[in-house]
Amino acid sequence: MVxxxxxxxxxxxxxxxxYERKEELGITDDFITDKLGITYLSRMGPEQDTSDLCCMAxxxxxxxxxxxxxSIQVLIVxxxxxxxxxxxxxxxxxxxxxxxxxxxxxxxxxxxxxxxYGLAVVQSFMQLNGMQQGLFFTADPYSRIxxxxxxSTSVLFGDAATVTLISNDSVFRLGRFTFGTRxxxxxxxxxxxxxxxxxxxxxxxxxxxxxxxxxxxxxxANGLTIKDIDRFLLHQGSKFIVDFLAKKLGLPPEKTPFxxxxxxxxxxxxxxxxxxxxLNDLSVKQILITxxxxxxxxxxxxxxxxx
Amino acid sequence: xxxxxxxxxxxxxxxxxxxxDNLDESSPLSEQGVDSLDMISILFAIEEKYGVKIxxxxxxxxxxxSLNAIxxxxxxx
Numbered sequence: 001m002v003x004x005x006x007x008x009x010x011x012x013x014x015x016x017x018x019y020e021r022k023e024e025l026g027i028t029d030d031f032i033t034d035k036l037g038i039t040y041l042s043r044m045g046p047e048q049d050t051s052d053l054c055c056m057a058x059x060x061x062x063x064x065x066x067x068x069x070x071s072i073q074v075l076i077v078x079x080x081x082x083x084x085x086x087x088x089x090x091x092x093x094x095x096x097x098x099x100x101x102x103x104x105x106x107x108x109x110x111x112x113x114x115x116x117y118g119l120a121v122v123q124s125f126m127q128l129n130g131m132q133q134g135l136f137f138t139a140d141p142y143s144r145i146x147x148x149x150x151x152s153t154s155v156l157f158g159d160a161a162t163v164t165l166i167s168n169d170s171v172f173r174l175g176r177f178t179f180g181t182r183x184x185x186x187x188x189x190x191x192x193x194x195x196x197x198x199x200x201x202x203x204x205x206x207x208x209x210x211x212x213x214x215x216x217x218x219x220x221a222n223g224l225t226i227k228d229i230d231r232f233l234l235h236q237g238s239k240f241i242v243d244f245l246a247k248k249l250g251l252p253p254e255k256t257p258f259x260x261x262x263x264x265x266x267x268x269x270x271x272x273x274x275x276x277x278x279l280n281d282l283s284v285k286q287i288l289i290t291x292x293x294x295x296x297x298x299x300x301x302x303x304x305x306x307x
Numbered sequence: 308x309x310x311x312x313x314x315x316x317x318x319x320x321x322x323x324x325x326x327x328d329n330l331d332e333s334s335p336l337s338e339q340g341v342d343s344l345d346m347i348s349i350l351f352a353i354e355e356k357y358g359v360k361i362x363x364x365x366x367x368x369x370x371x372x373s374l375n376a377i378x379x380x381x382x383x384x
Contacts, residue, residue, distance in 0.1 A: 028342075030324070031344075034324075200343075200347065204344075204348070204351065205347075205351050208348075209355075240344050
């Protein structure tokens, strides 16, 4: 059974500061610290495209894990900010990385739930086709669609990319997933005329009402309870929503990290960024992951350390 | 029928930095240290607890600006 073998991350060095913009946006220091939990937002360079962010993550992976590109059998990119409408960004990445023509490549169009959905998709695809090595990228640079004058969105999102090596020699294997969609709410987080619009209240209400029961569902589907989980990796939308969900579910704070202060909400990259440091932490045996957001879409899953 | 104390209890559950017992019942909450995200979670808790649906239009119109206004709104629904 294939699972997560390695994860590498690329976060661009350039930053913009929420503190430097607080007067312009009419927000206080306490709001930045206690509610957003985000001081800086990472920004890709003007010369970079989504595929470039993926390639940078891959270079980090190649350096650490000694990957042979010719062994890659599938490449998936999760993004809603592709290089082009067509071709798919995974094809562009495939070309930039010089992967073999035998390699399958396709995109997944999902946002904050994308990593969890994507793990289920890549595992299923690889298992069905007897594959041993695949790359699953997340790269969704919202800087391309943010209105800098929109107080509700311009303080949240940062650019980043991750790559997960999916292999039959896994560190974490994947359990049962739960999924959900509320298409009737799709207009509450939408990009129109190349600008992002978000109804913060509706998105909060959506997360507050769907995520707690979904976490209970995924635990039940895997025959687990909250006490069995060593880490709860909730999508890092903001400190406000992570704190709210952790409190509502009674999750131990030490097991429910919030890590995005230095770069912001990186959409589908937020969960793999948190998994990466846990790969070599042998005390962490069971991880619950839950992604929720644009769609409105949500998904949860369980990762178990391979013996 | 809900009371101001019921709403104060909900505000306290939010664990905000302000002392909910010191809130003035008739002044807008936004002028007493309750920020926009606090209001979102307070209104969510009210909707959950009392089974009411609070519309965006009513919020924008200021119908839930103060503790007294919230009590009147919920009791009328």
